[in-house]
Each structure stands twice: as C-alpha cells, then as structure tokens.
Amino acid sequence: MFKPTVGPIIGHTTTNHARIFIRGEAKNSETTFAGLRYRKFGEEQWTKATFVSLSALRDLCEVFSINDLDSDTEYEYQTGWFSPMNPAHNIESVAELPLQWPREVYRLRTRSTETRQARAYIVGSCRYLRMTAGIASLPQLGDRIFASINQLIEGAEPPVSATLMTGDQIYVDDLNLVAPDREYKDILHKYRTAFSQPNIQKLMSGTSTYMILDDHEIEDNWPANADKSDHELYRNAMAAYEQYQVSHSPAHELKFNGQINREKLEHYWYQFSDGDIEWFVTDSRTRRNLSADDRRILDQEQEQALLEWLINSPARVKFVVTSVMFYPDRKVLGDDAWKAFPEQRLRLLETIRTQRIKNVVFVSGDVHGSLTSRLTHSEDPDFEVHTIVSSPLYNSILLPYAKTSTFILDQPLAVTAAGNYRHELTSEVISEDNFAHVVVEAGQILVNYHDRDGKQLQSIAIKLH
Template identity: 40%
Template sequence: MQLSQPTVGPIVGYTSEAESRIWLRGDLKLDNGQPRRCFGAVRYRKPGAKQWSDPIFNKLEPHFDMTGVFALKGLARNTPYEYQAGWFFAESELTDVARMDGALFQWPDPRVFNSGSQAANHARSYIVGSCRYVLRLFGGAIFDSRGDKCFRSILSQIDDAKQPQPVDALLMIGDQIYADDKSFLDPASAIDDFLDRYRTAFSQDSIRELMSRVPTYMILDDHEIENNWPSNASPSDRINLYPHAIHAYQIYQCSHSPLFESNAEGRIEGTPTHFWYTFQDGCVDWFVMDVRTERITTPTANRRMIKDEQMKALLDWLSDGSGRNKFIVTSVPFIPDMKSDRNDKWDGFVPDRDRILQHIEKNSIRRVAFVSGDVHCSFTCQLQLSPTLKISQIVSSSFYWPYPHMEENQFDFSGFQTAGPGNYQIKRTSPVYSDDNFARMEASPGTVNITYFGRKGDKLGKTITLAL
C-alpha cells in the first residue's frame, strides 16, 4: 500500500533525549456524505540501521482537521534519527490498523532530526523569531511567498558545514498566522477560516522543510485570535470567535508541544487546562508563557497578565535550583517600557511584572533571560536589579512584515516603570534592527550569543554576547 505524503507537515515537535513528537495532516474525503476513515503512520530508526521501528498508527479525525501526533519513544541522547511519515484511507478500526506490518507499505522518503540532551553542560543552538505575515492576494486565491524567505535562509545555515554547531530547536514565539488580516477585509471568524490560515502558513516550501527537520516549539500571540486580544473583544467575540481560534491553535500549534502526555502506544492524551509549558534542553530550562489568553484587561487595579496558577508555576520553576540558564518565552517583551500604547505589553501590567522581578531579586536567581517577539523589530537589553544581579531581554521580530516596522524611538531605554521598591536600571545592549529578521541564539552555561540575520540571510551587525 502506498502511503501518501502529509498534506501539511510533518512537523517535529517536542523532543527530549528519549522521545520526540511528529505531527502530520492527512486529508478529508467524503463517501456518500461521510468522511472516509483516515490513518497516519510513522516509523523511525538510527541512520544506517537495517531495522525500522514498528509503525506508530493514529486515526486522523475530521474534528482535528485530519491531523495526528505520534510519539517516538526509546531514543538515545543527542542522536540523529530518520523517520518516515504518511497517511492512508482504510475502512478499519484503529485496533486493527495498529496490527498492520510496516513492510506492507510503500513509505515516503525519510527525513532526519536530532534527539535532545538533558546534560546541564551541553551547549545548545536555537533559531528564534515571530510574526510571519502571509499576504493574501486576489481574495485569497494567491499567497505571497516572500514570508518563506526567512526559513529558506535558516535552512541554508543548517546545511552549511561551516556553522559551529547544528540547530537544536526552532522557537516560534507568536503570530504564526494573522487571522485578523491587516486590511480587516476578510478576517477569520469561523473554524474553517482559521484552519485555512494554518494550512497555508505551514505548507509553504521552506517552513515546511525546516519544521520537518528541527524540533519546533510554538506559543500564540494576539493575531492567532485578533489584534490586541482581548482588549478589543466584544461579548460576541468571546463566545463565537475565541473558541474557533483556540480550537485551531490547539490543533496546529499546541498539540505537538510538551503540554500533553504520551501513552505507551505513542499517542498523546489529555485535555489542556492551560497553554503555558516547560521543557529542558541541555544547559537551558525553558518556560514558555501564555500571556494572551489569561489576561484581565478591565481598567482597574485588578489588571492581570497571567492567572495565579501560571504565576506560581513560573516562580516555583525559577526557584528550582537547577543551575541551568533560565529562558522565559513571553510573546510580548518583558522590558523595556513603551513610550506610548502601554496597555498591550508588560508595562501595562506592572504589578505582575514587579512580582516576578522581586522574586528574582529576593532569591538572587541568576542566568535569567526573557525571549520575546511581537514588536516588528529586534534588539537585546538588560535590566540591573542590584549591583550584582541582572536579567536579559532578547527580542526577535518579525520573520516577515510587509509594512513599516517599529523603531528605537518607540521604546523607553532611559527609564523603567515600577510600583515596587526597586530602583532598576535598563541598558540597551544591541542596535534596534527594524527589518525582517531572525535570531540565532548560541547558549552555553551562563552565556548566550545572539546573532541577527536578515530575511535573505545577511548578518545584521555584530554578534551580541550576554553574560547571564
């Protein structure tokens, strides 16, 4: 039986030193008005090994847009693996399909990824970015491919043998789609609209190839729902728009994250109660925050960026004594303050920000860096909490934005807003790059080097070294 290539994907998701998640989409075909049963299959091995693993099968359901996640288990640390992934129609139950012999199939060409490492002394390399607009032309009949050039440049770096080390993960930190569309002529409103945006965004050639080879971690920002969500949300938006947007988000971004547990059959299970998550990779502990769906934006002193559960989890994680670098993804910048329009970033939620800063200062927590996107420009800066303690901020945005970008003069690098006792000093540690770009972060214990590259792969300025 010939397995078909995924219609979207495959995407390599959460990857540890013992497990990796593979996501893919099959296809929907109706027979007498009913969807045909569709199944995905994945198998894997170390390159050069004669024997493939037994296939992992999963049913691809219409209510998940014909997608599924496959957990590859029993991996060895920091090791390349090749895998084959595809789908097929069969009028069978999953229990029967799961007994099928992988030798019965003609598999698609193999792809290769690297397993992770949890050794605290292992340096890691990351690609970081956000905000990738897909320009729709002629009513959506044609999609502009310029937004794919950043990913083509990243692939060129990965394939360049002169690079000091391979890329260990790709972090896409918000606005993976623009469901509201800049023109507001045809914003997504129903589930099919959101799903269509994702299929288009994740199917362009270079991003598709990149995500099939490099473990990819995602978190949403506002444009997965609507601009500045939830500040402008009407009661109807919360009832009708939000559930459609979040269902599509869970299918395409959340499902292959560490948020879900995997069972013995290699399938994920459970229903998420939140969207923030953590993972560990070499010398770095990551906390990927959700700073969109938990906001309380009422114009009172009760404004909150995140709920108590996420706040407690973050503070406990900061204080766990792991000794690794602590990288916190927050889709909107933690620092600096904006000179205007402060309601959407952390400077619009000062009590929550103060609580985090005071916890870091009180407990002398070192090696903390915030990693953000959103603002359509890129830079690094640091905040001095005491003579011997500081935190860092790394901003990388946008992958592609065909309109004017933000400039240095829109940020306040001279002061810092706080309601607490701290007398914090902020320092910009790089230029502000107001062009489409991505960041390459090379992390080692206590240090991170950041290099920004333009959409076509040209290096922007010098590499920035931050002592954490």
C-alpha cells in the first residue's frame, strides 16, 4: 500500500464518529482501492480494515466514516491505497490480501461529553499559493505558518478540538489577469498541491478540519463579477470544492448504515457542536441574491435555519462563521461583505437583541487583517455581540493588509427607531500573516493571535454572560 497522495484529512468528528478523507492514485485505468484501520492509542490490535474502491469521477478521493467510537478518546489510524495485480478484485476480496500498510501512524481524538470543559480552536483563512504553469511557486512560504500551528497544538491545554478554515483555502483566480484557471483538471491540481504541502498535511491528519468557501475558490468577488461565460467556471470550481472541502464536512448526512450519503447534498452550510459550544457555518458566497428587491447574502432557507438555531439552541456559546465580515464595514470594497446587505444583517441583530440571546460571536476572515470587535445597542444595555476576524494565513505580495484605517469606525453600524447599533474595536488590527488560537473557558473566550513563526501578537478576553 502507498501513503495517500492527498491527506489524510480528519473532517467532522463527534463523541463517537469521525470522517477521514484520502486521495489515491492510478496509472492508466487500474482498479484502485483505499483502506483504513484504527485502534485505541496504547492498544496493539488493529480493527478489521475497511476498504473502498476509488473512482476517477471523484478524482480518486474517498471519505471513510468511522462509527461507534468512545468519547474523549485518542485513536491511532493507518490509511493508504493500492492497485492489485488482478483487476478482477473487489472490496471483499482485497480484504484477504496480505497487504503491507504504510508506516505512517496518525492520531485523532473524539469529542468529550463534558459540557463545561474548556475547548480550543484554531481559526484562519486566506492561504495564498501561487501556481505558475501548474507548478507551485515557493510553496514553503505558504506552508510555513502551519508548522507553527502544529507546534502550538502539540502542547496546547486544553487540547485543540478543531481547525476552522473560513475561506480562500485555495486561489483558483491567482493569475486572474493573465491566465485564470477555469478547467476542472487545473482546479483539482490546485487543491492537490495546496493540501499536500507537508505542514498543512500534518495539521489536517491529526486535527479535525472544518472548511467553508469564500470567493477565491471560484473568482474574486463572486458572484458580483460573474458574467455569462462563467457558468462552466462555476460548475468546475464547485465540483472540485465538493470533493476536497465539502466531502468530509457535516454538510453530508449519514445513511442508516453509518456511511456518508455522497449522493445527497442540499447545501454547503452546516452546523456542529462541541460540548455546550455550537457552530453554525454559513455559506455567505454561493446563495447570494443581488436583485434590488430582495438583496440577500444568505438565501431564505439558510437565514431561517440560522434564526431558528440562534433562538432554540441551548448552547452556552454560539459561533456563527461567515467567510466575509459581518462587521465592522470596510470603507472600500465593503460591498462584497455584509455591508451591502444591511436589511438581512439587521434582521439577525434584531432577533439576537429581542430574543435576549447571549454569547453570540461572528467568526470570519477575508480582509487580510485580524481583529476583534464589540457591538452594543444605545437603548438596550443587555445586548452584546462580538466578532473574531482571522486573516490571512499567507498573503500574496500583490495584496495589501488591512489596517485600522480600512474600517468605518466613527458611525453606528445601523440606525433604527429602537436605537443605534454601535461598535468598537477590542483589539489592535493585525497587518501581517497570522492565525487565531481561540480558547473557550467558563467565563470568557480568550483570543490569542500568533504570527507565522508562532509568536503571540496579542491576547483579547471576551467576557461571557
């Protein structure tokens, strides 16, 4: 057996379930299989291996579903792919072959059932990887920050539950003015290259990774910049996105047999929980309505699901991921974010305020700058919402970093008959490559920003109520 060409990537993980993505390889039209086995850390006996057939229609990618795990438990696993000499083999017959598994042993940890236990997460976005003629230019620069994340995770207490990648995991349009990628094979190659760099590969093989797209997975400022010729681009970009980012996410439901239902995918947005902390990861990019009479950044179904979750979820802390900034607004280019959809934003805020929903935090990236900020209401002292922005993991030399002067900070976010929504920065604006280490404790959320070498840049405490 050979080690995966991409992955393994640990995706959605619960107290008793985990999803593991891998990609194999095939020469000519060989029949190719992938296998996975696991055991509790410290035990010698492996479970009976699971095998799947890899299809070129899915770029030789597959996601294993592991069920009936114990909570808050560390497991080891091995995985790989192979093409048997006899093309007549099937999933049942390859299980009888005397296979030599790859030497690499990976680890994963299931979620804890202890609700009040402290939790930690890594948050980042916008990882630029320049590709020229199909070859990555200086890929080690874009991979460097993941070595620092790995180092932090190794000694982190509480353990890091998951990594949240909140958009622009790849740049399909990195050469948009010269030779943009539009073909499916070229976009797939970009994913393979980006996700197989050594440090990000190590991160994703040992820590659950949750992803959501932003515009550069398709095209800058999508769909505002789309034209009639972009239908094929969109179809190709989404097909690749579904293989490499959606496939291991909670957007896919499980079938009765515990396996992932790859035939059914209703939307890209999803929810997941971790003790008494819950996340709602929105798709704020592909469901937009730009018409003047019903402008929406979230479609009606998604908005309704988000509002019902905000009102009805018993979670102590509610994180809402939106790849573009919820607030504060940018002075320039703000129309690509929530600034251009003020009615829908106000509906969310009014629901949070009138329903007395506590500890709501909006998490985003996009702007190539990091910050935290606090939103209050002039007539309602009980209302408070926070935002955590983490961007970029690695910036292009062609793109500027955000600064404090980038944002509108001297006027209310919204003015209503019931009062004004006012916001203020609760951190400095970080204008360099960075990531956020977010720790949820009993009485506060601690947001620690680190530079690409792992040095802590600043730490912000958000009080919980």
